[in-house]
Amino acid sequence: MAPNSPATTNTAAPSTTVLAMQPVAARDSLWRRMLGNTGLMTGIVVVLVIFVVSYVLPPLLHLDPYAVDPANRLAPPSAAHPFGTDNFGRDLFARIVSGASTSLLVGFVVALVSGVLGAIIGIAAVFNSVLDQVLMRICDGLMAIPAILLAVALTAALGPSVTNLVIALTIVYTPGIARLVRSRALAVTSETFVTASTMQGAGMLHLMWRHILPNTLSVLVVQSTFTFAESVITEAAMSFLGAGVPAPQASWGNILYDGKSVLMQAPQMILITSGFLIVTVLALNLIGDGLRDLVDQRSRSLVGKPGVFARMAAVVTPGRFRQEVKR
Amino acid sequence: MLRFIFRRLLSLLPVLFVVSVVIFSLIHLTPGDPARAILGQNATNEQVAALRESMGLDRPLVEQYLGWVGGVLTGDFGDSYFLRKSVTEAIGDNAVPTIQLAVIAIIVAIVLSVPFGTLAARFRGGRLDRSVMGFTLIGMTVPSFVLALALMVVFGLMLRWLPISGYVNPFEDFAGGIRTLIMPGIALGAITAALITRTTRAAVLDVLNADYIDAARSRGVAEGRLLFSHTLKNASLPVLTIIGLSLGGLVTGAAVTETIFNIPGLGQLLVTSIARRDYPVIQGVILFVTLIYLLTNLLIDLLYGIVDPRVRVGKA
Numbered sequence: 001m002a003p004n005s006p007a008t009t010n011t012a013a014p015s016t017t018v019l020a021m022q023p024v025a026a027r028d029s030l031w032r033r034m035l036g037n038t039g040l041m042t043g044i045v046v047v048l049v050i051f052v053v054s055y056v057l058p059p060l061l062h063l064d065p066y067a068v069d070p071a072n073r074l075a076p077p078s079a080a081h082p083f084g085t086d087n088f089g090r091d092l093f094a095r096i097v098s099g100a101s102t103s104l105l106v107g108f109v110v111a112l113v114s115g116v117l118g119a120i121i122g123i124a125a126v127f128n129s130v131l132d133q134v135l136m137r138i139c140d141g142l143m144a145i146p147a148i149l150l151a152v153a154l155t156a157a158l159g160p161s162v163t164n165l166v167i168a169l170t171i172v173y174t175p176g177i178a179r180l181v182r183s184r185a186l187a188v189t190s191e192t193f194v195t196a197s198t199m200q201g202a203g204m205l206h207l208m209w210r211h212i213l214p215n216t217l218s219v220l221v222v223q224s225t226f227t228f229a230e231s232v233i234t235e236a237a238m239s240f241l242g243a244g245v246p247a248p249q250a251s252w253g254n255i256l257y258d259g260k261s262v263l264m265q266a267p268q269m270i271l272i273t274s275g276f277l278i279v280t281v282l283a284l285n286l287i288g289d290g291l292r293d294l295v296d297q298r299s300r301s302l303v304g305k306p307g308v309f310a311r312m313a314a315v316v317t318p319g320r321f322r323q324e325v326k327r
Numbered sequence: 328m329l330r331f332i333f334r335r336l337l338s339l340l341p342v343l344f345v346v347s348v349v350i351f352s353l354i355h356l357t358p359g360d361p362a363r364a365i366l367g368q369n370a371t372n373e374q375v376a377a378l379r380e381s382m383g384l385d386r387p388l389v390e391q392y393l394g395w396v397g398g399v400l401t402g403d404f405g406d407s408y409f410l411r412k413s414v415t416e417a418i419g420d421n422a423v424p425t426i427q428l429a430v431i432a433i434i435v436a437i438v439l440s441v442p443f444g445t446l447a448a449r450f451r452g453g454r455l456d457r458s459v460m461g462f463t464l465i466g467m468t469v470p471s472f473v474l475a476l477a478l479m480v481v482f483g484l485m486l487r488w489l490p491i492s493g494y495v496n497p498f499e500d501f502a503g504g505i506r507t508l509i510m511p512g513i514a515l516g517a518i519t520a521a522l523i524t525r526t527t528r529a530a531v532l533d534v535l536n537a538d539y540i541d542a543a544r545s546r547g548v549a550e551g552r553l554l555f556s557h558t559l560k561n562a563s564l565p566v567l568t569i570i571g572l573s574l575g576g577l578v579t580g581a582a583v584t585e586t587i588f589n590i591p592g593l594g595q596l597l598v599t600s601i602a603r604r605d606y607p608v609i610q611g612v613i614l615f616v617t618l619i620y621l622l623t624n625l626l627i628d629l630l631y632g633i634v635d636p637r638v639r640v641g642k643a
Contacts, residue, residue, distance in 0.1 A: 141345020145617045146579035149597070150349075153613055156601040157356040233470045237583050240472055241598050260476065260587065263491075267480050274473040282468040 033294060040290020046283035047104075050276075054100035063094035065250045076268070083272050086255070087262045092269060096276055099250040102162065103232050103280070106251075109166050110231040114174040115224035119216065121174065122181025123208050126189055136182065139175035147172050148234055152243045160246040169234060173227045180223050181216050188215045218295035222288055229284035236277055252277050331632055335625060342621065347399070350614050351392050354606045360384075365408065365604045382606075399614065405607035407600075414611035417596060422615065424494055424508075425592035428515065428581040431508050433574065435516025436523055441559070441566065444527025448535060449554055459524060466521025471580045475514035475587050482510060492589035511584045518580070519573050526569040530562035537561070564635055571627035575620035582616070 034040060057063060069089035077084045083092035121139075125132040142150070154168035188194060194211050202210075232252075238244030239253025240260075247254065252273050259269035354361050362378040363370070383391050398405060404414035447459040483491030489510050497504025534540065535558055543557050544550075582594025589595075593612050600608040 137341040138345050140342045141349060144342050144346055144621055145349065145613060146575045146620060148579045148583060149613050149616055152597065152601065153350075153353050153609055154356065156604075156609065157353045159358060237470060237472055241583060241586060241594075243598065243601055256473075256476070263476075263479065264484065267484065270476050270480065274469075274476065277473060278469050281470075282464075285464075285468055 030294075034290075037290045037293060039286040040294065043283040043286030043290060046279060047287065050100050050280055050283075051104055054097050054104065057097055058094070063091065063097060065090060065095045065098035066248060067091065067094070076266075084266060084268055086258055086266070086269055088258075092255070092272065095250040095255055096252070096273060099252045099255055099273075100276065100280075102245060102249065102251040103235055103253075103277075106162065106166055106169070106235045106245075107228045107232040107284075110169040110173060111224045111228035113166070114170045114177055114227055115220055117170065117174045118177025118223075119181050119213065119220055121178035123185050123212050123216065125178070125182045126185040126212065127204055127208070132182075136179070139178050142171065142175045143179070147230075148237055151234055152238055152241065155238065156243055160243070162245055162249070165235065165238070165244055169231050172234075173231065177220065177223050177227065180219055184216045184219045185212050188212050218291075222292045222295065225284060225288035225291055229281050229288065232277070232281055232284065328632060332629060335628055339621060339625065346614070346617055347396055348392070350610050350617075351395055353610060353613075354382075355388075357604075361604075361606065365606070395610075404611035404614070407608050408605050409600075409603050410605070410608070414607045417608055418593070418611055418615050421591060421593050421596040423496070423592075424590050425578065425581045425585060425594065427497060427504075428508055428511055428585055428590065428592065429574070429577045431505075431512030432515035432519060432577055432581065433570070435512055436519040436573070436577075437570070439517065439520040440523035441527055444524040444566075445531050445554060445559055445562075447524070448528045448531035451532065456528075459528075463521040463524045466518050466524075469518065471515045471518040472583050472587060474518060475511055475584050478510050478514050479587070494588075494590040494592075507588070507590070511581075511588050511590065515577060515580050515584050519577055522573060523566065523569055527562065527566050530565040531558055534558045534562045564631060567627055567630060567634070571624045574623045575616075578616050578619055 058065075067090060069085065069091075071089065072081075072085050073087060073089040075081055075085040075089075081091050081093065083096065086092055086095065121135055125135045151165075151168045151172045154171060155165050158164035158167060189212065194207065197207060197211055235244055235251065236253035236256065239251045240256045242257060244253050245251040255273045256270055256277075259266065259273065263270060357364050360375065360379070362375045362382060362384060366374055366378060379385055383394060386394075395405075402415060404418070406413050407417055410417050443459050447456040450456055479491050482489045490507055491510075493507055495503040495507050497508065531554075540553065540558060543553055548557065578593075582592065582597060585592040585594045586598055593616065596608065597612045599605075600612070
């Protein structure tokens, strides 16, 4: 057909050639895109600081979350007790720091274990339709029971301890991740490269490990981060109900539980602890949001303006920053 | 429509089966002998054996399960070990405050979220949008029981406007009942509102870009009517979904929040029952809340069919 012949159809097809001719934009390195995402970096820094503080400070300052000082109950903040003392005269700062390690540990382990289990279940479901039906019905059933209630009941049945708390929360959060991984894996299996690999004689395990898993990893990591945040909240809520971390051990929920009964005399107990809880969960949510932006192809182009962290890195490595400005 | 309802009901069956197995097995997850765990170490072997028999623990597992499910289907959840009444009665007594609280919370949540979400979408990128989105980020982060504690400190202790604990049935004393329920209701509703606001904003943004909105505008439909009638109606499907999904969280949230305010609801019943290892009550409460959640979601699904005829035809 001659290039300028009259169109035979009413609608002109949009020219894809012009679009395809544009040079492919240089891909940012993962590291630079992370630095450009201020929310993500803020979240990571906050969580790391709380994590390091909760493990380094207690042995360094000889903080004892169990040391009782009955003469000094419900003391207001002072030089000796920066956050005051609780209803047993225990140092609130020591308890919050110790509670931070409990809360973060529970959240992290739950996120990790339910992430791994969810990935295994989700990917396995894609390869066998009978297994798929069975596993997904079980997931549906578990997800129908409200999270905190199921976790509280499971912990109560297994007996109150941190390990059982982690088991209960893992049972609660694995189905959601499994469902998500399954839907993503289902989409990946219909891709042509999977068909190609099958035709080359790749075995099921090879397909799972080399093709399906890497392609579901982004969803998995993002969801695990949100599960981390959820577990921290749920753990606090459960301990607050008196059905989570058993009593003498410190956790943020336990401190809130103690603080509730002395709300009149020492409101700082609740205010400071909730402050820490909120900041931690906010930081984790920022990490989750940031990771999602990072792996989501659509929003990649939106990350462009160098934020605080990109500028801070630019001070250390000036060469990189100039590149960033030029683009 | 009937076929749609039937199919939807049928899909509930496997879910209900799994739920019943999980809740039934709670009692058997206890390490060791549940009867011994309930009675404590000081009980004699005869007492334990008697309790085992009355709990039916000496029968085969399948028989126990079928007996329990059969009871549940006829509305018999068993008897509480401690309360001197049946589980059905205990739940009936305690469900009223929890459901009232959940209803107040959902009203608060909808009143806050739908207008603000719609306006945020309309003035996208503006100051209102940014502050609404900021508040929703806080709302998605703060657990409702923490907000409840904060409200308690401010309105109960510092300003002394509202009582910090206790419960009055609004059906008996409306003003007094609302006074006791409004603070937990706001704590719960404001947190729930965060997610609904975000969904409303996203859904309205989607619809605002549609051609028929431009068409309506060019016909001269007033801007307010355009936004709240034309747009919101078409954006209502995702909003309904998220309201339905948050109802489960709301009833659970009500259970946690009410223990803070000493409201004698399902949450308090559950917490005291767990402390006493009162298994029939624990199982009953969890099953009851799960059923409420499943039924509300079923209703919302059916509501879709009414709001959006496409759902009825397609494979939902």
